[in-house]
Amino acid sequence: MQRTVFRNRWLPYLLVFPQVAVTVLFFFWPALKSLQLSLYRVSPFGDRTSFVGLENFTKLLGDPEYYQSVVNSFVFAGGVTLLSVAGSLVMAALATQKIRGLSVYRTLLLWPYGIAPAVAGIIFLFIFHPTYGVLPYFLSFITAYEFNWLLKGWVAMALVVTATSWTHLGYNIAFYVAGLLAIPGAVLEAADVDGAGPLRRFTAIVFPLISPITFYLVVLNMVFAFFESFGVIDAVTKGGPGDATMIMVYKLYKDGFIGLNLGSSGAQSVILMALVIGLTMLQFKYAEKKVTYR
Amino acid sequence: MSAVGAGQLEQARVRTGAVAAPRKKPFPWQRAVVHALLIACIAVVAFPLYYAFVISTQDIQEVVQRPPRLYPSSHLLENYAEAWRKAHMGRMLFNSFVMGVTVAVGKIVISMLSAFAIVYFDFRGRMVCFWMIFVTLMLPVPVRLMSTYEVVGTLGWINTYQGLTIPLMASATATFLFRQFYMTIPNELVEAAQLDGAGPMRFLFQFLLPLSWANIAALFVVLFIFGWNQYLWPLLITNSEAMRTVVIGLEGLIPRSGTELPTWNLIMAGAMMALLPPVAVIIFMQRWFVKGLVESEK
Numbered sequence: 067m068q069r070t071v072f073r074n075r076w077l078p079y080l081l082v083f084p085q086v087a088v089t090v091l092f093f094f095w096p097a098l099k100s101l102q103l104s105l106y107r108v109s110p111f112g113d114r115t116s117f118v119g120l121e122n123f124t125k126l127l128g129d130p131e132y133y134q135s136v137v138n139s140f141v142f143a144g145g146v147t148l149l150s151v152a153g154s155l156v157m158a159a160l161a162t163q164k165i166r167g168l169s170v171y172r173t174l175l176l177w178p179y180g181i182a183p184a185v186a187g188i189i190f191l192f193i194f195h196p197t198y199g200v201l202p203y204f205l206s207f208i209t210a211y212e213f214n215w216l217l218k219g220w221v222a223m224a225l226v227v228t229a230t231s232w233t234h235l236g237y238n239i240a241f242y243v244a245g246l247l248a249i250p251g252a253v254l255e256a257a258d259v260d261g262a263g264p265l266r267r268f269t270a271i272v273f274p275l276i277s278p279i280t281f282y283l284v285v286l287n288m289v290f291a292f293f294e295s296f297g298v299i300d301a302v303t304k305g306g307p308g309d310a311t312m313i314m315v316y317k318l319y320k321d322g323f324i325g326l327n328l329g330s331s332g333a334q335s336v337i338l339m340a341l342v343i344g345l346t347m348l349q350f351k352y353a354e355k356k357v358t359y360r
Numbered sequence: 361m362s363a364v365g366a367g368q369l370e371q372a373r374v375r376t377g378a379v380a381a382p383r384k385k386p387f388p389w390q391r392a393v394v395h396a397l398l399i400a401c402i403a404v405v406a407f408p409l410y411y412a413f414v415i416s417t418q419d420i421q422e423v424v425q426r427p428p429r430l431y432p433s434s435h436l437l438e439n440y441a442e443a444w445r446k447a448h449m450g451r452m453l454f455n456s457f458v459m460g461v462t463v464a465v466g467k468i469v470i471s472m473l474s475a476f477a478i479v480y481f482d483f484r485g486r487m488v489c490f491w492m493i494f495v496t497l498m499l500p501v502p503v504r505l506m507s508t509y510e511v512v513g514t515l516g517w518i519n520t521y522q523g524l525t526i527p528l529m530a531s532a533t534a535t536f537l538f539r540q541f542y543m544t545i546p547n548e549l550v551e552a553a554q555l556d557g558a559g560p561m562r563f564l565f566q567f568l569l570p571l572s573w574a575n576i577a578a579l580f581v582v583l584f585i586f587g588w589n590q591y592l593w594p595l596l597i598t599n600s601e602a603m604r605t606v607v608i609g610l611e612g613l614i615p616r617s618g619t620e621l622p623t624w625n626l627i628m629a630g631a632m633m634a635l636l637p638p639v640a641v642i643i644f645m646q647r648w649f650v651k652g653l654v655e656s657e658k
Contacts, residue, residue: 069543070550071482072560078481082489085474085530089492092508092527093499099507157401163394173646174402178409179653180638182589182607185631188614189412192624200411200428235405236642240653264390293500297591301611315502319592322506331506339503346498 097339103332122333132334134309135317138223142313143291145227150234151283157235158242159268172243179236183229184297190229191302194221215303219310222303226311230291230298238283245279246272285349293342314338409635416440416628423624435625443629447613452606453633456588459524459605460638463587464580466529472572475538476564480550497532501592509596523597524605528587534579537655541575542568578652581645585638606634 107118126132161171178186193201196214205213215221249272257267296315299305305312305320312320314334322331415423416439417432443449477483478490501508508527517523545568553563594605613627642649 069479070547070554072480072554072563074481074560077560078477078483078486081477081481082474084470085493085535086489088470088526088530089496092511093496093504093530094492096504096507096511097499099510100504103507157398157405160394160398160401163391165391165394167395171398171402173643175405176646176649177639177642178405179649180585180589180640180642181409181635182591182638184591184607185589185610185635186408188610188627188631189408191614192415192628193408193411195624198424198428198622198624200430203426203428232405232408237653240650244650244654293502296502297607300591300595301614318502318505323596328506335503335505339499342500342503343498 100332100335100339103328104336106329106332108328118329122329123336126330126333126337131309131312132317135312135314138309138311139292139313139315141223142227142230142295142311143288145223146230146234146291146295147284147287149227150231150238151280151287153231154235154238154283155242155280158239158246159272161239162243162246172239175239176236178232179234179240181233182297183233183295184301186229186233187226187298187302190225190232194225216307219307222307222311226295226298226302229302230295234287234290238287241279241283242276245276249275282349285345289342289345289349292345293338412628412631415625416632418625420621420623420625424622439625439629440633443613443626443633446626447609447630448601448604449606449630449633451602452604452609453637455524455594455603456605456607456634457637458521459590459594460584460586460588462521462525463528463590464583466525467531467534467583468576468579470529471531471534472538472576475535475542476560476568478535479539479542480560480563493530493532493535495532496530505592505596512597517597519598519600519603521603524594524603525587528590528593531583534583537575537579538572541572545571574648574651575655577645578648578655580652581641581649582652584641588638606630610634 104122105117105119106115107121108115157175161168161175193199194213194215196202196212196216202213205211212218213221215225253271253275254267257271262270292313293315295313296319299311299313299316300319303311305316315338318331318334318338321327321334411430414430414432417434417436418429418439419433419435422429422433422435474489474493478486512518512523512527515523517526549567550563553567558566588605589607590605591607594603595608598604598608610627610630613623613630615622
């Protein structure tokens with residue numbers, strides 16, 4: 067369709083200017099600087115820089131600590147995604163049944179989205195607290211195993227994964243509820259007539275129909291877990307114990323801001339950039355998929 | 361465009377009338393099971409918040425007592441007052457509020473203007489602008505951490521409100537949402553406005569803006585929460601007590617060494633104050649919140 071347009075030589079430029087200015091100044095320029103930084107070595111006092119080619123990358127990839135942070139990031143992101151997407155699918159499926167009080171139920175399930183991951187982390191920090199926490203207390207009746215996140219890396223990981231998943235729930239539930247309501251009633255009716263029970267209806271019809279949403283949410287939860295989870299790590303574990311919860315984003319911050327290793331942090335930025343580009347591409351592939359689903 | 365997809369999904373829901381479609385009513389016991397399961401889910405989801413609230417009403421003896429006391433006590437007011445005083449809560453909440461509102465309004469305004477330019481003007485570099493805005497999706501703060509900090513430092517914006525807010529104002533998702541919305545507006549409206557002799561700015565303010573309020577409200581809710589809950593950015597850009605936002609300021613209340621008093625009641629009081637505003641916004645503006653989430657996919 068041909069759109070009617072206004073004619074003006076300079077007005078459109080004026081209108082896009084604020085957004086483009088912010089984009090160039092705070093997104094493109096710094097991103098290019100990161101790219102450039104990744105190819106240089108900066109002396110500790112910042113007075114000399116020398117071109118080192120891909121040395122920062124080869125050093126990084128040969129560094130077992132970096133390798134560990136990559137593994138941690140995937141464990142963290144995978145855990146968060148699995149827990150929050152699966153949990154919210156179950157809750158959304160329940161919250162779209164034909165029963166009374168649905169809007170109240172939905173409201174009571176959506177609000178955790180408002181809680182900052184760092185604040186959620188602090189609440190869970192207390193729940194997991196080795197001396198005062200309610201969780202280790204009750205677990206101590208079941209098992210003698212010591213659930214001390216300060217000593218056991220996997221408990222610390224479980225802590226941050228649980229807290230982060232909690233804050234993702236509202237988001238995922240909102241999407242699943244919209245998707246589930248979009249399923250034509252006639253399809254389920256037909257399955258009902260054919261004698262399919264609620265569980266069979268869900269696995270054979272509902273789940274495949276909403277799989278594009280699941281795919282989209284999996285990608286988006288991964289992106290959130292990779293790039294928006296700095297707060298929960300910084301507020302709760304600081305990457306510890308040892309390096310058990312040292313995720314890529316936190317390591318980048320530590321090496322850059324505290325270690326002042328600019329070359330390495332530049333290289334880490336570039337690797338993260340590649341990752342987020344890949345994930346965003348995946349996310350947009352979903353948009354095409356949904357067209358065929360409709 | 362995924363923003364497009366979600367919009368279509370919403371429309372599809374309306375078109376097919378899925379909500380109204382007659383579905384066989386389940387037996388009462390089935391309904392009872394659904395109610396029970398939902399209540400169980402809500403109990404699990406709400407427990408951490410309930411527990412944080414309970415702790416925020418206890419004194420230290422009650423906080424550390426074993427077995428843990430799982431119901432509220434009577435020290436609510438003194439704990440909140442103490443946390444307020446100790447952590448400069450008033451100032452931090454004010455900063456968070458400024459950040460949430462400014463980021464949300466800024467993103468909405470600049471996205472509206474650029475989407476308007478992209479849809480209603482034919483100018484050289486139009487697609488370049490569009491793609492530049494799109495690419496910001498792929499450049500979250502962590503991937504340009506050190507250099508963005510440098511830029512803000514060069515501008516002298518460390519510890520300022522403009523440093524806290526302006527660099528976060530680019531928004532691909534909000535721009536897409538407005539672009540998408542403008543494209544659903546029939547050409548006849550523009551033609552009628554032009555016949556009336558309205559210029560582009562009058563068309564924007566008198567014709568488009570009144571039609572956009574639903575989108576603006578929805579975006580505002582989602583973006584306010586986004587701004588309020590920022591962590592890494594305020595941590596980088598502020599280092600003075602007076603500029604801290606509540607989400608990063610809370611961390612300072614946590615006792616890290618064994619010698620400090622375990623004042624978890626004060627921390628939880630602080631946490632409650634930090635989370636209440638965004639949670640209240642979701643609960644009271646739920647309709648806008650869901651619309652904003654599902655349609656903008658921020």
